[in-house]
Amino acid sequence: MEISVVRQVLDVNDTMSEENRQYFTQQGVYVFNLMSSPGSGKTTLLTKILMRLKPEIRAAVIVGDVCTTNDADRLAVTGVPVVQITTDDFGGDCHLAAHVIRKAAKELDLTDIDLLIVENIGNLVCPAEFSIGEDSKGVVLSITEGEDKPLKYPLMFRVCDVAILNKMDLVPYLDADPDLAVKNMLTVHPEMPVFKTSATKETGLDEFIDWLKAQMAKKAQAAK
Amino acid sequence: MHEMGIALQIAEIAKSAIPKTPEDLKIKAVNLRVGKLTAIVPDSLRFCFEIVVKNTPLDGAALNIEEVPIVAVCKECYAETIITDADFSCGKCKSGKLDIISGRELTVSSIEVADPEESETNKKKSKKK
Numbered sequence: 368m369e370i371s372v373v374r375q376v377l378d379v380n381d382t383m384s385e386e387n388r389q390y391f392t393q394q395g396v397y398v399f400n401l402m403s404s405p406g407s408g409k410t411t412l413l414t415k416i417l418m419r420l421k422p423e424i425r426a427a428v429i430v431g432d433v434c435t436t437n438d439a440d441r442l443a444v445t446g447v448p449v450v451q452i453t454t455d456d457f458g459g460d461c462h463l464a465a466h467v468i469r470k471a472a473k474e475l476d477l478t479d480i481d482l483l484i485v486e487n488i489g490n491l492v493c494p495a496e497f498s499i500g501e502d503s504k505g506v507v508l509s510i511t512e513g514e515d516k517p518l519k520y521p522l523m524f525r526v527c528d529v530a531i532l533n534k535m536d537l538v539p540y541l542d543a544d545p546d547l548a549v550k551n552m553l554t555v556h557p558e559m560p561v562f563k564t565s566a567t568k569e570t571g572l573d574e575f576i577d578w579l580k581a582q583m584a585k586k587a588q589a590a591k
Numbered sequence: 592m593h594e595m596g597i598a599l600q601i602a603e604i605a606k607s608a609i610p611k612t613p614e615d616l617k618i619k620a621v622n623l624r625v626g627k628l629t630a631i632v633p634d635s636l637r638f639c640f641e642i643v644v645k646n647t648p649l650d651g652a653a654l655n656i657e658e659v660p661i662v663a664v665c666k667e668c669y670a671e672t673i674i675t676d677a678d679f680s681c682g683k684c685k686s687g688k689l690d691i692i693s694g695r696e697l698t699v700s701s702i703e704v705a706d707p708e709e710s711e712t713n714k715k716k717s718k719k720k
Contacts (some may be wrong), residue, residue: 368704376600376623376697417717461593492630493593498703518677522630525679525691555677557687 380497383465387472387500392590394477398485399585400499402523403507404516408533410438412507412566413486417445419576424583425479429471430486431463438486439482450474454488457526462493465500474511482583493519495527509534510541514548517555529562531575536565542578594632597697598639605649617705618691620653628661628674628694652702661694 375381391398403409413428420426427448430438439451450471454460460467468485475483485501487494506527508516511534517524524530530552538545549561560578564571605621621640625631635654640654661674665681666689672682674694680687 368706369701370608370610370704371701372699372701373701374604374608375700376597376604378604379600424611435593496593496630510695521677521679522628525628553687555679557680559690 377496380465384498384500387465387469390469390504391472391477391483391500391502392586394480395587395590396477396480396483396501397586398483398501399579399582400485400487400493400494400501400504401507402487402494402504403489403509404491404512404525407488407489407507407509407512408566409489409507410441412533412564413484414442414445415566415569415572416433416576417442417447417484418487419572420482421446421458424481424580426482426484427475427477427480428484428486429463429468429475431467431488433460433488434488442486446476448480461488461490461570462497463487464497468499470513482579491516491523495520495523495525502586503528505529505531507531507533508548508552509550510538510543510545514544517548517551521555524552524559527556527559529560530556532561532563533566535563535570536568573586592674593630594635595639595643597631598636598643601640601654601699602643602647605702606647607701608699609648610704616648618649618652618702619705620655621649621699622655622657622701622703624659624696624698624700626659626661626694626696628691639665653703657692657698657700659693659696660678661691662692664692665689708714 401409417426428442429450431452432438433454436451439449442449452467452471452549504527506523510532532545532548552561562571562575609616637654642650644650663672663674665684665686667686668684668685670681679689
């Protein structure tokens, strides 16, 4: 005998993600979920971006890693509030789930925050599957990782609203083709804006920041 | 990489769908629909499922996975395309403006319960042992 069930396996996370989204919206906070593989330069990029956002935009960061608080220490120099999550306590999870974000957000005074950036755990697979209540998702690919990553991990590049191709300053030393990397991103997600940056040399950052500010403005406008 | 967590959720959902009476129903299978645009590896999922259901009412149940293709509808010419590789463009007009209408599924669709008589016979058999 077959008994019909029809239930989404990620029901619990999806529901909580929606609750988070409503909560953040009530608080007037724009949430950006930043994902990438380990070592793509997310933290350096974020540090440089946060410095440029000040004092115009009041930002906060939730940063996830399996172990260590190294990233929170690096981000602390920007002076923005940082909450570090180490998923070791959750069994070394490979992604940040909605319930983890809810708990971390409680440590922040959101009344003073316009923008919450979540630096997800370095992984191109699992974080793509779990919504956390964000307004938009972004992926960082560094040119050193190889041009074909978007084709190998299409889900990640498909779910993201924006992509950043980082470490552009290294192109002269590599046998890598940044145009091909961008082309592969656009094969998976033709409508996605792509920004080329070097976080260490601070190039291309303002273009991305303008995009982010425009998204924040759209949300603020819609709330009115 | 998160298949263990997913397997636990599937087991939870399937367990809560088992009818209370008659008691000790044997579950033959759990049927799952998995879209091709998910980060799920069916083999790892089956492996994890087998482990998490040990010594539960789902012990021995098969995990049947029906893969759901990625289907997109073009926002410009309204043609439907089945996406088979990483190329997300309209099969007809090549536009990249697509709405994905299936492929992200991760759903427990049903469970299959052995007939009560069948379970009964099995129980008697095991008692004799």
